[in-house]
Amino acid sequence: MTATALPLRPRIRALTAERIFIRRSLTHSLRDGESLLMSILLPVMLMLMFTFVFGGAIAPGGGYVDYVVPGIVLTCAGFGASSTGVYVAGDMKTGIIDRFRTMPLRPSAVLTGHVVASLVRNLVATGVVVAVALLVGFRPTADLLDWIGAIGLITCWILAITYLFAAIGLAAGNPEGASAYGFILLFMPYLSSAFVPVSSISPSWLQWIAAHQPVTPIVESIRAFLLGVPADPAAPWWALAWCTAILVAAVIWGGWLFRRSGRR
């Protein structure tokens, strides 16, 4: 009868769990070769296609690459973030989350790991896209502050939709479902000013949607930062507001789903 003599599991220090889970998620990202390749190659190919195939028709005068890069970067963030939903759903399905929940640590640390890994993944992919864009004629006129503004906004967007995808992963409960639901979100940039000016979209109700959805002010702001294209001075604030709203909604929704799936 020595059972109660066994020592208790020590409590771990603050943020140790987060560090361990970030490392785990980064390892996952690196080893999930196909997803990693997709999240980098797809945006690059998309950009090359829009620049060289559609670009001539959309902007006969040339220079479409400058117009399209900000939109491609946001689309790329969508691809990269969508794997977060698949990873989170996978953790729910295998029951590994239940194991973490029955340990003395904040179970949300698992989600933090996935989100930080997504940020790293997406910023790397964004870097690659911008580098390739520079090779094919992208000529930003930005100074250091402009770059900081643009990167800051892109980071906010990645963070917001990563959390949204994480919540979708929790809601879906299995990787296949998460992947299917997430697909819908990936269409958002096409219905914005990312690829064509909003004024060219018809019918008018679709134009209204395009003008009032989150991607449009973000794309316009990034364009203003990187290329000096005149934009509504309120656009960056709209962009920030959208990101914050999506983030808050996703965190609340995700938190609710996470608790519901646990302590029932």
Next chain:
Amino acid sequence: MDLAIDVRDLRKSFGPQRVLDGIDLRVAPGEVFALLGANGAGKTTTIGILTTLVRPDSGSAEVAGVDVVRRPDEATRGISLTGQSAAVDDVLTGTENLVMMARLSGLRPRAARQRAAELLARFQLTDAGPRRVGTYSGGMRRRLDLALSFVVAPRVLFLDEPTTGLDTRSRRELWDVIRLLAAAGTTVFLTTQYLEEADRLADRIAVLHDGRIVALGTAAALKSRVGGDTVELHDEHGEVRHSVPTDGTIAGVRAALADLAAAGASGTVAVRRPTLDDVFLSLTGQPARVTPTLEEIA
């Protein structure tokens, strides 16, 4: 001495469905305790409550002296759960899984690596350590799963159907490991739908049926509830033709055989011990999962 598990009048419903209908259980420290029941009997819900994953509607549950409902965070310090599906990380290697769990359990990096190596050896996974868990067989995954629960030897180890889906050999290997863990002082609380498993592993068995404990005791005590040995006469199709009670001694069996011979019966004869199947059947009116074992003597 405090009880390892102390459950009183535990109740839980999911919507209109009553899953646990007033459960009482007391498990002594160091005991191996089996909760036996069919699918849907409420086994996983019971484990869920005891491991803080599920909140009960009413009743109390203490594990290693800590109230799991009021102080879930404190309760998780003394327990480990190995759930129904092997909760392992397929993308990481076996070693990485163990190191991660050891780090999450408060070990320093060097100590974590050392502990991982020890556990790999103890669970016969040393060769598989550097391989990704996605490549493991079912038995290896289960062993790793159990090793993960044992990174810090828990006061109470919860195993939810630990051998479901394993072949006979892996099952036996796992039983050996569970016995080893129990011998080291951990209280083991397991659920199973295999009578043989409960019989082989557990000091005491509780039979759960429709959210209630319908029987509780040692395997021997439960078996005695359905009576003693019988001599059975089987026809050429293996059907039981006659069944004569006996005390199992040479004289007793000889007398039973004489009775059968006198009745002019022919066929093959077997002495049958009551199995947990019989217990299960007589308690729940439902057949259990494992075919009865017959001890042939004739």
